[in-house]
Amino acid sequence: MYGSEVTLSRARSTTARRIVLAFGAVLLLFAAALVVIVVGLQKIGDAEEKVRRLDHAKHAGHYAAGLAREQYIHQAHTLLEWNESHLPHYYEVAVEAREATEHLSHQVHRPEARKIATLVAESDRRFREEVLPAIAANRRDRIAELHEMTEHPVEEVVALNEALNRSLEAEADTAQRRAELIRSRAQIAVFVCFALAIALALAVGGYLMRSISRPVAALRAGAVKIGSGDLSARVGLRGDDELAELAGVFDRMAEDLGRHQAELLEAHRLASIGQVASGVAHEINNPLGVMLGYLTLLRRDAAIGEREELRILEDETRQCQAIVVGLLDLARPPHLQRSDVDLGELARDATDRLAESGRSEGVTVRVRDSAPVQVSADEGKLRQIVMNLVGNAVEAVREGGAAAPEVEISWERRGERAALHVDDRGPGISADVRARLFQPFFTTRARGHGLGLAIARTLARAHGGDIELNDRTDGPGTRATVWVPAESGQEESA
Incomplete structure (x- = not known):
């Protein structure tokens, strides 16, 4: 079953994560644009609120200056008429002027505003303390002096108000320009964010086309080929996502189907x-x-x-x-009579039999002592396998023409399986020949009938094992290995 190989249900989904990250980046840009809009609107609102406050301050300054002039007018009329007929109106205006200048000084924290409030209060105080007693004492000789005393503060108030107004207008213009700059920058930032979001969305679409649509098309093409009977078809996707993993499972399935069909x-x-x-x-x-x-x-x-x-x-x-x-x-199912077989003893027995028959003449067949390995097998049929592999190795080293031809037999245990190796220093086996060696009647020798290896593999598979032929890793030659299930309770070879 393929279920043991399929890991598409793993917790960390590569394709899903990439899609989420891609769309998350797009959403992040849109969110950035929204933040820019909100922050920009907030700053624009603050700037416009400051302009509004400055406008109110200018109006408050004009209002206070107007009351100061009106206060002076009542003072001047009182001096000109030299009586107290204007005093009721004056007292009302004086209270309003004092309140307006105090409000201005609290609203605008500037020296001009405080100075205006001080001048208006001082003018009212001096009018009450000096002008009114002079009129009551009928000191007409002080009219010019008193008139100058009351006129000078209002002139200074008007000058200070004009200076304050110019300052407030300059600050309001600066705030207005800053608001316009913020609005312009916000528009540019929003445009850039939306442009980047659109570009990223197009890139995400292209990525999805490459990473999902194309692999799915490749999987479909592979399925069509296999469905038409071409079991050699492979998807061949590379990567670490689920689709590449699925393609790998698909290729392994096709390989297994081809092997099973063969x-x-x-x-x-x-x-x-x-x-x-x-x-x-x-x-x-x-x-x-x-x-x-x-x-x-x-x-x-x-x-x-x-x-x-x-x-x-x-x-x-x-x-x-x-x-x-x-x-x-080769044709009939082998009937196995299993018993406990020691691979070392079996190797030595097969070597002796080959020597007695003369088949290994001129070749040294060396049995390398290893830890004992027991298997449950039909001793006669397992010996037949070993003698076939050793006989083929002997023929191979003879063909190699070595000065001291030698074949070595060894064995080991790997997990639940035991292996008996036959190593030679012959010319080796080409890939084309190796692919056909286990076919009945295929042989590379003039006197061979091509059934030995086919029969040996049939017997090995009847034991639940198999035979492998591989090139040696330490030089020229071939290693033939017969695998069979090992007896339980033994230690694995070191």
């Missing part, structure tokens, strides 16, 4: 071979047995020159028998 075809081919072999084995073996019997009799009575030719005929006949037996072994 295994089914192989099983079908073997079944066909088995049907043919079982049908003709008896018919072929009987004549071959008769031929071998006659050849044996003929060799016994033949002349010396003919015995070699008869021996060749006998070897070829036995080769035909071996092919028939191999076909039967």
Whole structure:
């Protein structure tokens, strides 16, 4: 099942995170534009409020100056008429003038405003304390002096009010210009933010097109190819997001489907071979047995020159028998009689048998001592696998032409599996040849029938294992490895 390989439900979703970040950036720019608008409006409002306050201050200054002049007018009329007829109106205006100037000094914290309030109060005080007693004493000789005394403060008040008004107008103009500048900058900032947001939105759209639409199209194209029967099709996406991960799972699924299809075809081919072999084995073996019997009799009575030719005929006949037996072994399900087998002892036994048969003549087959490894297997069939692999290694080092040809056998345990390795220093195996070595009847040797490795793999898989052929990592040559399940309770090899 593929469920163990699929990790698309992991908590951290790469594609979702990228989409959220992309749209979050767009929203952030819009939020920045909104902040600029709000802050700009706030600053503009503050500036306009300041202009409004300054306008009120100017009006307050004009109003206070007007009351000061009106206060002076009543003072002047009192001096001119030299009586107290204007005093009721004067007292009312004096109170209003005092209140207006005090309000101005509180509203505008400037020396001019405080000076105006002081002058108006001082003018009222001197009018009450000096002008009115002089009129009551009928001191007409002081009219000019008293008139100048009352006129001078109002002139100074008018001058101070004009200076205050100019200052307030300048400050109001500055505040107005600042408000306009803030408005202009806010408009530019908003335009820039919206332009960037639009550009980023287009970039996000392009990113989504590349990172989602194209991978989905590639997945669809791969699915169409596989659906049409092309199990070699691969999506081949690279990346660390869910779509690339899904494409990897898709490619592994296609690879597994291709492998399973190849295994089914192989099983079908073997079944066909088995049907043919079982049908003709008896018919072929009987004549071959008769031929071998006659050849044996003929060799016994033949002349010396003919015995070699008869021996060749006998070897070829036995080769035909071996092919028939191999076909039967390849086609029918092997029946295993399992027992505890020590891989070291099995390797030494296979080596001895090869030496006794002369098949390893001229080649040193060395068994490297390792920690004992026990497996549950059919000893005879496992020995057949090992002898086939060692025999092939012996032939390979002979072809390599080494001065001291040697084959080494070792074994180890890795987790729940045990491995027996056969290493040679032969010429190695090309990738094209390695892909076909386990096919029945494929061989690179003149006298081979191409069934040895196919039978060996069938036996290994019947044990729940397999056979691998790889190049050696420490130089030229090949390492053949048979994997079988290890006995439980053993320690893994170091």
